[in-house]
Amino acid sequence: MKKPNFSRIRLWALVKKEFIHIVRDPRSLAMAFLMPLILLILFGYAITMDIKTLNLAVYDQDKSTASRNYLEGFPASSYFSVVAAVASYAEARAMVDQGKVHLALVIPRHFARDLEQGRATKVQLLADGSDANTATIAMGYVEAITNRFSTAQLGAKVDLAVDNRLRVWYNPELKSRWFIIPGLIAVIMTVITALLTSLTVSREWESGTMEQLIATPVQPIELFLGKMAPYFVIGVLDVLFSVAMGVWVFDVPLRGSFLFLLGVTAMFLVGGLSLGIMVSTIAKSQLVASQLAMVVTFLPAFLLSGFLYTIDNMPRFLQVVTHVVQARYFVEVLKNIFLKASPPSYVADDLIFLGLFAMVVFVVALRKFHKKLA
Amino acid sequence: MWERIYRMLVKEFIQVLRDPRMKALIFVMPVIQLIMFGYAVTTDVDHIKTAVCDLDKSPQSRALIERFTASGYFAVVGHTDNPLRLGELLDRGKATIGIQINRGFADDLRSGRQAVIQTIVDGTDSNTGTVAMDYAQRITQEFSRARAAPIELTQLAQALTNPIELRSRAWFNPDLKSRYFNVPGVIAVVLLLISLLLTAMAIVREREIGTMEQLMVTPIRPLELILGKTLPFVLISFIDVLVVTFIGVTWFHVPIYGSLWLLMFGAGLYLMSTIGVGLFISTVSQTQQQALMSSFFFYLPAVLLSGFMFPISNMPEPAQWLTYLNPLRYFLIIIRDIFLKGSGWEILWPQFAALMALGAVLLLISSLRFKKRMT
Secondary structure: OOOOOHHHHHHHHHHHHHHHHHHHHHHHHHHHHHHHHHHHHHHHHOOOOOOOEEEEEEOOOOOOOEEEEEEEHHHHHEEEEEEEEEOOOOHHHHHHOOOOOOEEEEOOHHHHHHOOOOOOOOEEEEOOOHHHHHHHHHHHHHHHHHHHHHHHHHOOOOOOOEEEEEEOOOOOOOOOHHHHHHHHHHHHHHHHHHHHHOHHHHHHHHHHHHHHHHHHOOOHHHHHHHHHHHHHHHHHHHHHHHHHHHHHHHOOOOOHHHHHHHHHHHHHHHHHHHHHHHHHHHOOHHHHHHHHHHHHHHHHHOOOOOOOHHHHHHHHHHHHHHHHHHHHHHHHHHHHHHHHHHOOHHHHHHHHHHHHHHHHHHHHHHHHHHHHHH | OOOHHHHHHHHHHHHHHHHHHHHHHHHHHHHHHHHHHEEEOOOOOEEEEEEEEEEOHHHHHHHHHHHHHHHHHHEEEEEOOHHHHHHHHHHHOOOOOEEOOOHHHHHHHHOOOEEEEEEEEEEOOOOHHHHHHHHHHHHHHHHHHHHHOHHHHHHHHHHHHOOOEEEEEEEOOOOOHHHHHHHHHHHHHHHHHHHHHHHHHHHHHHHHEEEEEEEHOOOHHHHHHHHHHHHHHHEEEEEEEHHHHHHHHHOOOOEEEEEEHHHHHHHHHHHHHHHHHHHHHHHOOOOOOHHHHHHHHHHHHHOOOOOOOOOHHHHOHHHHHHHHHHHHHHHHHHHHHHHHHOHHHHHHHHHHHHHHHHHHHHHHHHHHHHHEEEE
């Protein structure tokens, strides 16, 4: 039999067929748009990495004017809320033990006297270290407040020999929202492309319609592109929707070029969708495909992309692994477009990797697809 | 009745484990997740990429830079003599912090004038940015203090400039390793994903390929069907708990101070809820695609609003109320406390009670819905 050539008509027919599949399942389609909405709202409103209220228990053995002055610095800083004044060391311990407070501060009996006589006095801080991040930051805050009180105690302001003038670029108020949302868009898109495409091929296998398709003169490349095209459109719409929300609802500045953003998105989508189809081709059953998609797309995008956790802080071998995580490059470029707006040449490495990833995965996925069909 | 449930169980196990890929995934996935979470999720900030523009090139300026690197928090990735290049390194993301020391730094210090240095911090990553600023400020102050006080007077100066000595102790995790905090949490999250997704998709699958009708014409009763469908996943989940706990303890050296039995009991109660949700999703989904999407709709908010990565006390009030409906929230407290604090029944009973109530309600509602759909 003569092998038929690539046909645009057949491709168009397949795209239409896939679109009908999507439209017939409006729930899944709705979820493709609700997912970014919910995630953005969760991260934008419910979740901040900024630590605001730390619960503090105080055991003030001195009960002097000096100790009260010192303690006043805590609620005044707006980071702490003094939830309990306890009467014994054991009680302070119990509060930390039961997780009722993050920290307990113990002020010794001769606090005021020691200060007056110019002797160093010792304040004890008990912190619940089970959440290492909160504890580290909390201890830093306590230290800062204590230092400020110490300086004030000295009466005269001590001039420091070196004045460090700090400036923060790109995100001067250090808002975690500005940091999270651009990266989040990349993660959302990874999740959605994977969720949408990872089941498309295995579904056809499971319901037996793949055999029917094979019986038609359809070519693997046509089928592949036909599967991809509708989801590409959904993906672009999702990105536009997320970016609009980020800019107008969450006030994250979009400083870079919008066209550049679209171009990078297209590059990302080709890679992401191909990966989903590849997973689907390999898995054959939807149950396996869904689990596999989690391992190769969602989890790495969430954990290894630098979206929340800085790649530089990871152990060496894991840093190497992050190079095959597509979301990593997309996160980097999106953060750049949103906040830094430096020229595309500054993120050239990321762009090259993103393109390379898309090309390699596209070709490999198509090959796998070919083999399974033939 | 037991005979029918048993047959159903055997059928389920055959179905789940027939696919070698599935077999591998069930046991490999938790391990991969544990490794990713265990290693990737460190909020400890160190080795901040630092670019230095030292225009003074004096012993004093070098001593200051030396203090930055010796702290372990900063790693110098580049030197430059051009202040503009400093900005470019930040733009390119090659450096997170840039320190500029202008000419005359040493002169100012020697003649007792206040010397000025400039630090630019990349605030894109607000977390690292905050910490980097804090460290930079602290190191500069220490440098100032050390310079201000002649060596023999250091002790006195310490008392003078710092009348209060703060002694901090972190309990339960003295080295403040975020890994200790994360590994027990991962067990809870892995369990959620496995039990929820497998239950929801396995049931919908029967419906999608039409074998549900075949099951319904057999004398099996709805309750037996539910038990037969869910018990295999309960068993698989328990095995996963053991696997992940074992790796957490042996590989990541996370201590486990509390009782393993109590932990298993908690896991059992927790699985009641997660399988209840899975069952519920199966009753509202027609296709596996829908089941997958719906599971995710539950999974992501559940993980984010559980205190797993983000402390609940930081969330706005309405979000905090939502967390009370989240089974993960209770199990996280149980598993972390058992691992790190060695807490027992007397402290954790409210969490157990909440989990039990939540599980009973969820399981009841879904079973009723499931039964209704069957008949």
